[in-house]
Amino acid sequence: MNTAVQTSILPLPSDQDISGRTFGQEEIEAVTRALASGTLTSTKGEFTKQLEIQFAKYMDCLHAHACSSGSSALHTAVAAINPEPGEEIITTSITDMGALSAILYQGAVPRFADVDPRTYNVTAKSIESCISDRTRAIMVTHLFGNPCEMDEIVTLAAKHGIPILEDCAQAFLAEYKGRLVGSIGDIGCFSLQQGKHISTGEGGLVVSNDSDLARRMFLFINKAWGYGDANPDHYFLAPNYRMNELTSAVALAQLDKLDFSVSQRIHTADLLTAQLQGIDGLTTPTIHGQNKHTYWKYCLDVNPDVIPGGTLALGKLLKEQGVFCAPRYIQKPAFQCQVIRDKRTFGNSGFPFNLAAPEALDYSPELFPGTFEALARVLVLPWSERYEPKHVDYIGEVIRSSVERLLG
Numbered sequence: 001m002n003t004a005v006q007t008s009i010l011p012l013p014s015d016q017d018i019s020g021r022t023f024g025q026e027e028i029e030a031v032t033r034a035l036a037s038g039t040l041t042s043t044k045g046e047f048t049k050q051l052e053i054q055f056a057k058y059m060d061c062l063h064a065h066a067c068s069s070g071s072s073a074l075h076t077a078v079a080a081i082n083p084e085p086g087e088e089i090i091t092t093s094i095t096d097m098g099a100l101s102a103i104l105y106q107g108a109v110p111r112f113a114d115v116d117p118r119t120y121n122v123t124a125k126s127i128e129s130c131i132s133d134r135t136r137a138i139m140v141t142h143l144f145g146n147p148c149e150m151d152e153i154v155t156l157a158a159k160h161g162i163p164i165l166e167d168c169a170q171a172f173l174a175e176y177k178g179r180l181v182g183s184i185g186d187i188g189c190f191s192l193q194q195g196k197h198i199s200t201g202e203g204g205l206v207v208s209n210d211s212d213l214a215r216r217m218f219l220f221i222n223k224a225w226g227y228g229d230a231n232p233d234h235y236f237l238a239p240n241y242r243m244n245e246l247t248s249a250v251a252l253a254q255l256d257k258l259d260f261s262v263s264q265r266i267h268t269a270d271l272l273t274a275q276l277q278g279i280d281g282l283t284t285p286t287i288h289g290q291n292k293h294t295y296w297k298y299c300l301d302v303n304p305d306v307i308p309g310g311t312l313a314l315g316k317l318l319k320e321q322g323v324f325c326a327p328r329y330i331q332k333p334a335f336q337c338q339v340i341r342d343k344r345t346f347g348n349s350g351f352p353f354n355l356a357a358p359e360a361l362d363y364s365p366e367l368f369p370g371t372f373e374a375l376a377r378v379l380v381l382p383w384s385e386r387y388e389p390k391h392v393d394y395i396g397e398v399i400r401s402s403v404e405r406l407l408g
């Protein structure tokens, strides 16, 4: 049997090291200036202030605040909404734990909405079935860089008078009908973790056009100390989630490269999409209307009724040929993770789940057909702004030949 489909493996850039990241002299100079200034705290320095001004401008939002991670950005957003214990925040079953810990730490209950099995995103329809008299906010995640269908979600939220938090950790510069995601809802949250579109290793940003929410977010990041006020105090319970000046210096240099990262990712993703047309059982990313998908990752839908073994079998062949990938993405829906399934939160209290309405904790698989279908079929390919046409050709060829092998 001839198994040597590809004779030699082409090493692919990885966003976990310099091969797939865009760090250079600009970051080195910025961080050197920050160090030389001797001021490394954002409460006194200039880099974090500059970053916030620049990012607000970039996002065309009135306010931006930097913080220590995407998870802390989301926690800050939830805290700004200030839910009462046991109130529900509607979120998605396919997301990062940082989005859910944000809700739980503020004593709110994550209420999981199902996703569209082709875009992996929540929809107005799936959100609507989760709305109750306890709903305090909707948190949407623009998964993989593909925008949620926001018009219907905004209409639904307005009808119920509840705010929208956008988790844009995977969706820098993604656009819904020409508008940047993160600027459509009430608060947008971003991550600068190692593997995002731009990076500082760890870091986060929040944006808002609402001055009251922005003020609360500024305070929350700063132990709720009223910096600059006539009679400052610690106004409410809040952690120190500040970004430090070294990180902000790197973030400023990275922000100059965001357009590059996004346009390169889109360019090479489009090349792969063109290359994969006409392969039985494979569907390239589903993008609605004129939306702009910014490809944090590149996802394929693998139809197991056509391709024997589905995404697991295809993923195995890809890995053997050096094409790293994640069949099934997070493997299981968020509500099946131990922390949520077993309510491992605060001591043995089960808080805040112990305050939840039973229907908010109903994780029966029948309620999540889109989620289970999505995870059963998705094949996630890492992506990077350093991918070149030769990498895409290699990936495309490996996928095509691997599907042929599985089809026998």
Ligand SMILES: *Cc1c(COP(=O)(O)O)cnc(C)c1O
Pocket: 069, 070, 071, 072, 095, 096, 097, 098, 099, 141, 167, 169, 170, 191, 192, 193, 202, 203, 204
């Ligand atoms: C990365 C990510 C987060 C968390 O960001 P960190 O910076 O890793 O804390 C939250 N939500 C989503 C969708 C993410 O991809």
